[in-house]
Amino acid sequence: MATKNDNAGKTRFWNDQKTRAVLYQIFTAAAVAFLAYYLISNVQNNMAKQSIASGFGFIGKEAAFEIGESVIDYSAADSYGRALVVGVLNTLKVSVTGMILTTILGTLVGVATLSKNWLLSRLATVYVETFQNIPVLLQLFFFYALFYETFPGPRQALNPFTGVFITNRGIDFAVPAAHPAWAYAGLAVLAALVIIYLLKRWSVRRQEKTGRQFPMFWAGLGIFVGLPFLVWLTSGAPTQMNIPELKGFNFSGGKNISPEFSALLFGLVLYTASFIAQIVRAGIQSISHGQTEAAMSIGLKPGQVLKLVIFPQALRVIVPPLTSQLLNLTKNSSLAVAIGYPDFVQVAGTTINQTGQAVEGVALMMLVYLTISLVTSAYMNWYNKKIAIIER
Amino acid sequence: MSATTSIKEIKPPATNVGVIGWLRQHLFNGVFSSIATLLIFAFLIKVVPQFIQWAFIDSVWYTSGQECHAAEGACWSVITRNIRFNIFGYYPYHEQWRPLVAMILLIGMLVYSRDWNRWNRKLGYAWFIGLFVMGLLMKGGLFGLIAVESTKWSGLPLTLLLSFFGILASYPLGVVLALGRQSTMPVIKSLSVVYIEMIRGVPLITMLFMSSVMFPLFLPEGVTIDKVLRAQAAIILFTAAYIAEVVRGGLQAMDRGQYEAAESLGLNYFQMMRLIILPQALKIVIPPTVGILISAFKDTSLVVIIALYDILNTTKSILTEPEWTGFSTEAYIFIAMVYYLCCFSMSQYSRRIEKQLEYKNTSPQSNS
Numbered sequence: 001m002a003t004k005n006d007n008a009g010k011t012r013f014w015n016d017q018k019t020r021a022v023l024y025q026i027f028t029a030a031a032v033a034f035l036a037y038y039l040i041s042n043v044q045n046n047m048a049k050q051s052i053a054s055g056f057g058f059i060g061k062e063a064a065f066e067i068g069e070s071v072i073d074y075s076a077a078d079s080y081g082r083a084l085v086v087g088v089l090n091t092l093k094v095s096v097t098g099m100i101l102t103t104i105l106g107t108l109v110g111v112a113t114l115s116k117n118w119l120l121s122r123l124a125t126v127y128v129e130t131f132q133n134i135p136v137l138l139q140l141f142f143f144y145a146l147f148y149e150t151f152p153g154p155r156q157a158l159n160p161f162t163g164v165f166i167t168n169r170g171i172d173f174a175v176p177a178a179h180p181a182w183a184y185a186g187l188a189v190l191a192a193l194v195i196i197y198l199l200k201r202w203s204v205r206r207q208e209k210t211g212r213q214f215p216m217f218w219a220g221l222g223i224f225v226g227l228p229f230l231v232w233l234t235s236g237a238p239t240q241m242n243i244p245e246l247k248g249f250n251f252s253g254g255k256n257i258s259p260e261f262s263a264l265l266f267g268l269v270l271y272t273a274s275f276i277a278q279i280v281r282a283g284i285q286s287i288s289h290g291q292t293e294a295a296m297s298i299g300l301k302p303g304q305v306l307k308l309v310i311f312p313q314a315l316r317v318i319v320p321p322l323t324s325q326l327l328n329l330t331k332n333s334s335l336a337v338a339i340g341y342p343d344f345v346q347v348a349g350t351t352i353n354q355t356g357q358a359v360e361g362v363a364l365m366m367l368v369y370l371t372i373s374l375v376t377s378a379y380m381n382w383y384n385k386k387i388a389i390i391e392r
Numbered sequence: 393m394s395a396t397t398s399i400k401e402i403k404p405p406a407t408n409v410g411v412i413g414w415l416r417q418h419l420f421n422g423v424f425s426s427i428a429t430l431l432i433f434a435f436l437i438k439v440v441p442q443f444i445q446w447a448f449i450d451s452v453w454y455t456s457g458q459e460c461h462a463a464e465g466a467c468w469s470v471i472t473r474n475i476r477f478n479i480f481g482y483y484p485y486h487e488q489w490r491p492l493v494a495m496i497l498l499i500g501m502l503v504y505s506r507d508w509n510r511w512n513r514k515l516g517y518a519w520f521i522g523l524f525v526m527g528l529l530m531k532g533g534l535f536g537l538i539a540v541e542s543t544k545w546s547g548l549p550l551t552l553l554l555s556f557f558g559i560l561a562s563y564p565l566g567v568v569l570a571l572g573r574q575s576t577m578p579v580i581k582s583l584s585v586v587y588i589e590m591i592r593g594v595p596l597i598t599m600l601f602m603s604s605v606m607f608p609l610f611l612p613e614g615v616t617i618d619k620v621l622r623a624q625a626a627i628i629l630f631t632a633a634y635i636a637e638v639v640r641g642g643l644q645a646m647d648r649g650q651y652e653a654a655e656s657l658g659l660n661y662f663q664m665m666r667l668i669i670l671p672q673a674l675k676i677v678i679p680p681t682v683g684i685l686i687s688a689f690k691d692t693s694l695v696v697i698i699a700l701y702d703i704l705n706t707t708k709s710i711l712t713e714p715e716w717t718g719f720s721t722e723a724y725i726f727i728a729m730v731y732y733l734c735c736f737s738m739s740q741y742s743r744r745i746e747k748q749l750e751y752k753n754t755s756p757q758s759n760s
Contacts, residue, residue, distance in 0.1 A: 021577050042612050
């Protein structure tokens, strides 16, 4: 300690590493602060000159623009705040649906690229290579053009399955007619999930204690399918469907998915799945073959090898890059603005155009996407920690 | 000897070798595999002939839009008739050889520089001169070339310009940010972390929006910066954050001993980084860096949203002409092929380097 102090005394203070570090930091902080001050004062000047209001007062005012589709009730008479909420919900709708579908598709394709079937693995590889190397925006334009150019009008609607119609106004499909039994069945699904969870805990505990196995998969499947079916049966068993019908120039009845939403979902899912497929493939390949052989030699069946040995290990390699791909999907959903799906960026953009309050609008955009990103990565980090190796 | 001659050599059964054997092994190995094969065959038989009929047999190649509307198959005329607008956009028609020469020069130099054994001082000067010539060709105003404003720059040259300079400028910025994030000084570290995480948390569109609607407010009165440059700045700032994360990976992968050895030689921080750490760290992250570059290249297409005319937007504006409406599929397939070609060659390049690095890592000289 003493020698160190002596040395510090001998060196000039600008040659001392600690003093230098402090000076560098003060200098950087001052530069950043000055830049911020300069920009903010410019913004204030310019806004005063152009007589643009500042602050978030506009949120309570009447929006006076329509939004094409909305999860909640919305009309042009509602406030900007409500319009922005509609935008957020639309973004969440397409991102969450997209995340689920793309994970499933990506995993399937990733496994398919490793298939022993030559044709299947070739096809999967071609898919991955093609969709990865084309900008997602171009893919969105392509799918959107398919809807409004290639697909016929409602009168000549394509009808691939009964009850499903594809037209240039989107996809129309049959849904069950409103009946309380469907709501009960939905609740029964939730109840079934809870029961399965509890049963799983019980079966694991019993296996650890006594070594006896419980046919969890079949029991779970039985409960998951059986319980809602039973509820549906006892509460009236309604079979009436609400089928889309051609009335005048368009379909009425059933459920319609707009061409914008379909094109956006298609483009995002196909694009992101090609990346996830590669991640899944790399994850499975990272597990050495010895693991499979060892698992087989202790008498596990091929399904068990995959489920108990390969997958839990591969998941650790897969989850971190998978997270960033799912986040990319969410961020790419902002491209909706290019094909006219009213996501948050589009609503915020319209708000900026109408109020002129660019700073607040862009700040809101950043805030919303940052929140979504942080929440998703927090969840995935928690999941990653849960499946991580517990080292002794 | 006698034993081997007396036993007749038995060939493997005909079902295990040759075409049949290959088919059995690769297409019909098991029930699910066989079903998959048959399903894929059914799908291909249904789709491929139809596609060939549409794309090649019934298609028209050099006709006007009216004849296209009458034709059964694909209308490739939408590309052949508009190829110059599609590629060069609003650049003055008689001057379009200039961006063409500039593009060929750029691609030629990139191809030549692909091997890092050729990187030396001379090549650096060559790049310097090359970039100057390219800039001169695009901008004009000297040596009797007519000046062309940057608002007229569009099409493929704009795409290449945005991606090339986006990548070139974001790389050093990304390295600085990565070093900042690894720094022990709390102020510098936290500023870097905030910047990187904030940029990575938002989509590129918000940055482009910022550059187009918010940036003019940031400037003092009377100063304007043109739209291309603003978009370019947004792309650079955006890509830098991603480069920074990749470079950080390289820095973390470096052995602690490398830092200690460099310090014990008496090198200061900048010497240590420049001479010891960065040359090694940047080399191991070349493959992921190329990945970032590919996505930066694809992301330049987003400038469509702020109404810059890159190659995707020139295509879109051709499709809005009444003569050519309805041929989006053909036009987009063409553009997709252009992008595919660029991205695919970049990813092949990255794969080749990855192999080279792998080979080096397994050689006995390397540590760990």
